[in-house]
Amino acid sequence: MQNQEQRFKFTGNGTEYFGIWMVNLLLSILTLGIYSAWAKVRRMQYFYRNTWLNDASFDYHGTAIAILKGRIIAIVLFASYSIFLQFMPAVGLTIALLIALIMPYLLVISFRFRLYNSSYRGLRFGFTGSIKGAYFAFLALPFFTLLTLYLLAPFTHQRIKAYQHSNSRFGQSAFSFHAGAGGFYMIYLFTLLQLLLIAGLFAFGGYTLARDSIASLSREAIVGIVVAAYFLLILASLLVVPFFMSRIQNLVWNHTQLGEHHFSSTLSARGLAWIIFTNFFLIIFTMGLYKPFADIRIARYRVEHMALLPAGNIEEFIASEQQKIGATGTETAEMFDVDIGF
């Protein structure tokens, strides 16, 4: 028996997606945002159906009405929060507290929705995480993280990923998660070092300027320096963010299993940074019209750096799934008819 690596493939195409994206945008604007729920279904279906593994594609089954309901709930919550915060801060803060209290519950609902409405080879994914577990991971732990001045942040991140991944299933097979907190601490540490390095360079530059010549500089020159600093900051975030994103995704997926089978994720910080960097400038120069091409590029990069490592032969993996009949029924479908898209 040999482990044939099964790479994920992405067949989405920027030109083709541009038409879909533009029609989605236009209809969403014309219907004052109502169509955006239908737009999301089409967008998700386009990306899922263009994601392939072993000659079969994924599919998305979310219904637009469910998404619309979720969006209305989210808008009502956040609009009431921001309006009251402006005019009656006490009420606004109470609403914020309320949102924080129900957030874990909303997250569980949206995970269930997202996974239940995803399928591969006609089999649905699912989410079995408990509400209690969600309150621990998304409310209790973040609260303690604040108390420890973020020293607990990598641990919390690990617990959140463990909660998500070890409570997911595909058909009858359960996913499991095996990354410890140590790996998360390392990534956070290196990210922090990069940030400190950048901050140090900024401080050094500012100090040099202040010592030498700031008083003699014209107003225009100072504005120029501020603008330059702003762009440098964006550049820095374009370097640090891809590093963090790629390392976390690799760590998480390289330690996730589906039954006996492993995954491999080989995103490189440099590759991701290049895509994010060029996407960023192309979107600016095209006044946003490059957005659909950018979405396709980043999706292709992320998908095609993932692979499934079957414990045995891929055909055997599929065969083993075949015996687990009665995996999913439609009876649960109506339960998750609200999608709060976070």
Next chain:
Amino acid sequence: MSTSAFNPVISDNPVTPAHTLGAIYYDGLSSRQQAVTLRIAQGQLEVQGDELLRVIPLADVNISAKLGRTPRLLHFKDGGHCEVSNHTDFGVLMQAAGIHEKSLLSTLESNWRYALAATVFTICFVIAAFYWGLPWVAAVAAERVPASVALRIDEHFLDAVDDDLMQPSKLSTKRQQALSKRFDSLRNVQGEVAHKLVYRNSKAIGANAFALPGGTILITDQLVKLAGHDEEILAVLAHELGHVHERHSLRQLLQSSVVGLAMTWYLGDISTLLAAAPTLLLETRYSRNFERRADSYAATMLSANNISPSRLADMLEKLESSHADGDKDMEEQSSSITEFISTHPDTAKRIRALRGKE
């Protein structure tokens, strides 16, 4: 079932099909792939494979709408489905069966002419919404914000800046009252406007005046001192009253929140930092328009009281030079407050316009 699927239209006398089509069948219970052949006869879909024969009424088949070149999916009520990758053959099968596919969405999405038209239309629509739609909506909404609520914003603003940026005024009560009284005694031909004058001392901000959303007009001691003549102060106050009259601060607050939200939505997933830059640029446009309107309001009010509008122009000049060579740390004001003097390049234009009204 997917709501994006279209309902097949079956014609009255379907042509007997000679066409078959290769597809992949999944039963929805296992991940097994089965190669099948599809046929449509007498309103029924036949799915035939090596170990499989299903005949399903077409009415029970949910055919996914066309979406780019992704496979067409035929979902059955029991959770099973077929995948068809060959779009051309699928079209032939459908046509032979007398089913006319009408997918307006897919036509719009896949034809470059429509996509181009949609692009042009969307761009025009967004520009129109920004130039006319949003200011109109903000003006209507601002009219409907209760006065008590708007006043509360003023209180919050004053709470936020007092002690930190601003201190109690050092002008004598007598001087304050005299100025307020003189301003209130001006005839206002453009209708009475509820407002409240407050005085503050602020070294940090320097000579300036603000109209807050609820009708509070704030004037700094530095501005009172900078003025060579009381009519210059009255001119500034008249300008601020113009802002209050047209609820500029409230409208600015609403407009910039919407622009900020839209920008964050559009660019937020790239960089929140980046989203802030165009937002600021777009807001500047709105505030220039408000300044011109307030200038013209003040000019009318001043002329009606036999005060020359050029008093406002004089004050603008003085303020500009005082800010140019004075402190440079005045950049961090809240964008929601309509301020009297800012470093806009069109101050010179405003001055010329006011002098022209003499």
